[in-house]
Amino acid sequence: MDITVNILLTIATAATPLLIAAIGELVVERSGVLNLGVEGMMIMGAVGGFGAGYLTGSPWIGLLAAIIVGALFSLLFAVMTLSLATNQVATGLSLTLLGLGLSGMIGTSFVGQPGVRLPNLDIPGLSSIPVVGKLIFGQDPVFYISIALTAAVMWFLFKTRTGLTLRSIGDSHTSAHALGIKVIRYRYLAVMFGGACAGLAGGHLSLVYTPQWVENMSAGRGWIALALVVFASWRPWRVLAGAYIFGAVWIGQLHAQAFGIPVPSQFLSSLPYLATIVVLVLISRNKRLTMMNTPASLGQPFVPDR
Amino acid sequence: MRIELVKRPQRSALFSMLSPFIAFALTIIAGAIMFALLGVNPLNAFEIYFVEPISQVWQLHELAIKAAPLILIAVGLSVCYKANIWNIGAEGQFIFGAIFGSIIPVLFPQFEGPLVIPLMLLLGMVGGAFYASIPALLKTRFSTNEILTSLMLVYVAQLFLDWLVRGPWRDPQGHGFPQTIQFGDSAVLPELMPDAGRANWGFVFALVAAVLIWLMMSRMLKGFEVRVLGSSPRAGRFAGFGFNKMVFFTFLLSGALAGLAGISEVSGAIGQLQPVISPGYGFTAIIVAFLGRLNPLGIVAAGLVLALTYLGGEAVQSALGISDKVARVFQGMLLFFVLGCDTLIHYRIRLIGMALTKANGTAKLEAAPKLEEAR
Numbered sequence: 001m002d003i004t005v006n007i008l009l010t011i012a013t014a015a016t017p018l019l020i021a022a023i024g025e026l027v028v029e030r031s032g033v034l035n036l037g038v039e040g041m042m043i044m045g046a047v048g049g050f051g052a053g054y055l056t057g058s059p060w061i062g063l064l065a066a067i068i069v070g071a072l073f074s075l076l077f078a079v080m081t082l083s084l085a086t087n088q089v090a091t092g093l094s095l096t097l098l099g100l101g102l103s104g105m106i107g108t109s110f111v112g113q114p115g116v117r118l119p120n121l122d123i124p125g126l127s128s129i130p131v132v133g134k135l136i137f138g139q140d141p142v143f144y145i146s147i148a149l150t151a152a153v154m155w156f157l158f159k160t161r162t163g164l165t166l167r168s169i170g171d172s173h174t175s176a177h178a179l180g181i182k183v184i185r186y187r188y189l190a191v192m193f194g195g196a197c198a199g200l201a202g203g204h205l206s207l208v209y210t211p212q213w214v215e216n217m218s219a220g221r222g223w224i225a226l227a228l229v230v231f232a233s234w235r236p237w238r239v240l241a242g243a244y245i246f247g248a249v250w251i252g253q254l255h256a257q258a259f260g261i262p263v264p265s266q267f268l269s270s271l272p273y274l275a276t277i278v279v280l281v282l283i284s285r286n287k288r289l290t291m292m293n294t295p296a297s298l299g300q301p302f303v304p305d306r
Numbered sequence: 307m308r309i310e311l312v313k314r315p316q317r318s319a320l321f322s323m324l325s326p327f328i329a330f331a332l333t334i335i336a337g338a339i340m341f342a343l344l345g346v347n348p349l350n351a352f353e354i355y356f357v358e359p360i361s362q363v364w365q366l367h368e369l370a371i372k373a374a375p376l377i378l379i380a381v382g383l384s385v386c387y388k389a390n391i392w393n394i395g396a397e398g399q400f401i402f403g404a405i406f407g408s409i410i411p412v413l414f415p416q417f418e419g420p421l422v423i424p425l426m427l428l429l430g431m432v433g434g435a436f437y438a439s440i441p442a443l444l445k446t447r448f449s450t451n452e453i454l455t456s457l458m459l460v461y462v463a464q465l466f467l468d469w470l471v472r473g474p475w476r477d478p479q480g481h482g483f484p485q486t487i488q489f490g491d492s493a494v495l496p497e498l499m500p501d502a503g504r505a506n507w508g509f510v511f512a513l514v515a516a517v518l519i520w521l522m523m524s525r526m527l528k529g530f531e532v533r534v535l536g537s538s539p540r541a542g543r544f545a546g547f548g549f550n551k552m553v554f555f556t557f558l559l560s561g562a563l564a565g566l567a568g569i570s571e572v573s574g575a576i577g578q579l580q581p582v583i584s585p586g587y588g589f590t591a592i593i594v595a596f597l598g599r600l601n602p603l604g605i606v607a608a609g610l611v612l613a614l615t616y617l618g619g620e621a622v623q624s625a626l627g628i629s630d631k632v633a634r635v636f637q638g639m640l641l642f643f644v645l646g647c648d649t650l651i652h653y654r655i656r657l658i659g660m661a662l663t664k665a666n667g668t669a670k671l672e673a674a675p676k677l678e679e680a681r
Contacts, residue, residue, distance in 0.1 A: 095642075
């Protein structure tokens with residue numbers, strides 16, 4: 001029983017950064033912007049979070065710094081694609097490349113330093129209930145943030161007027177603009193929300209998952225988060241499900257390696273990436289489903305004319 | 307302050323030519339600020355970064371070694387991107403080219419003679435093209451997003467190479483180091499001028515590929531097809547150009563060139579397979595492609611510039627103790643500025659708000675919103 005609980009806990013920890021980054025990107029893409037820089041924003045959040053936590057000794061300040069760094073870094077993308085109408089694919093790629101380089105440079109002095117870890121929630125009494133106590137009341141704070149965030153985004157996108165406006169921009173920016181909606185302003189906010197989420201996800205990596213700084217520690221999670229959004233056909237609750245499936249794959253291959261299964265470790269390590277490809281194929285085979293849910297102006301630059 | 311874009315009636319030829327240079331200048335300025343923040347005299351750092359690494363003949367050879375894979379990969383990618391098809395997994399195709407090409411020297415070391423190198427190069431191209439055919443197949447058959455699949459395959463390729471050199475292909479006499487046997491003499495790509503430096507035939511392949519692709523894009527029907535499908539898929543359909551065929555064509559071409567780069571690098575510069583055979587050439591080549599304005603001849607120049615950022619990164623690391631990641635930062639900034647400057651080709655940029663307040667003083671501040679409404 002204890003083993004099962006522990007495995008479930010580690011799956012939740014592995015799924016949390018994927019979930020947060022994907023939920024952020026979902027909002028961005030719902031507004032019609034494709035930001036391929038998730039990996040870069042995530043790694044910047046990770047290094048910023050680790051650095052601030054390490055220098056101040058407070059993991060909470062670290063977490064806050066991760067969010068701010070992620071949002072600021074995404075602003076770079078926003079200015080380029082929204083104000084200067086650059087190609088979103090290329091700009092997103094360059095954000096990732098710049099983030100990987102910059103984080104490596106900033107993080108040189110952090111390599112091998114002991115980090116600080118966000119403490120798990122511990123409610124006296126409740127957390128010690130067998131089985132469910134640890135699962136529901138004993139996880140790290142970011143886990144609860146990720147669940148709340150998913151619920152909040154679901155409510156925002158489908159139950160509020162602003163959410164409806166945001167989705168309408170994603171479906172047709174020209175019509176939205178004609179109705180007098182400030183397309184660019186909405187998109188700026190959406191992109192920065194996505195950046196903050198990616199930063200938070202990175203902060204989770206360097207402050208909870210493995211409380212240290214390792215170069216390229218995001219290890220493709222930003223890209224998997226992007227794939228999750230497609231997999232979820234732009235629905236928040238499906239992102240939640242997808243993130244936990246991927247968390248399970250990630251943890252499953254680690255456990256398989258630890259148990260000494262007679263398969264080379266490299267093959268097990270490549271499972272999350274292969275799984276991403278497989279689910280993408282499965283989901284994109286169903287053309288109607290994809291066509292119906294893809295924001296229609298996704299990835300197209302918009303220059304308001306007057 | 308707000309930025310407003312005003313569409314030019316036609317693309318500006320002036321900025322089309324100038325934009326890479328403006329971007330480079332902006333990168334230098336941003337780089338100077340970065341060096342100053344790191345506590346280094348920018349002028350001194352720039353001399354070490356951009357001048358010293360190419361001040362002697364043997365160093366120019368090193369530059370050519372670094373530039374060769376970048377140019378080879380980037381000319382292939384430029385065709386993809388012109389067609390609006392996004393292969394960003396060149397790093398994986400590079401690795402698979404290296405693996406396929408190494409089959410001969412690793413598994414059949416007794417096979418020698420002048421045929422070895424051409425066969426290796428051919429196998430390298432096949433390997434790269436094979437690996438690129440996976441995202442192409444998934445895109446055409448299941449309309450799966452090629453950006454994500456080609457990128458995921460990079461991680462898979464890196465792990466596969468890691469397994470090969472630690473497992474079945476490891477040199478039994480290598481004292482347990484994760485590497486294959488040293489390639490035999492006839493499996494090593496010859497140097498161009500052995501007396502002057504290490505540059506090998508890989509650089510010649512790069513130049514030839516650039517010229518051939520340039521001819522194809524500007525003089526042949528295939529190039530026209532690529533450009534039409536890229537700028538207007540609908541028009542392409544009416545003209546009878548097949549989109550799926552184009553996906554395969556661009557992926558196989560760019561994969562083969564990346565594979566050729568991979569085997570040339572391993573056979574020329576490294577001489578054996580190791581767990582890591584590329585400092586991110588496949589990704590840096592994306593920057594090279596855009597800096598070269600997706601024009602094969604521009605890409606040759608851009609490849610040399612980006613190769614210099616690698617050498618400069620190594621130089622400042624040994625001379626000033628700054629992390630060689632500084633090279634990655636330079637490359638990333640360069641791509642950002644290039645993309646930003648390209649906006650100038652199609653748009654005039656107007657700053658609204660700041661210009662008004664500065665020019666007219668505070669009295670006109672209230673008038674500014676009205677002005678905008680009136681427009």
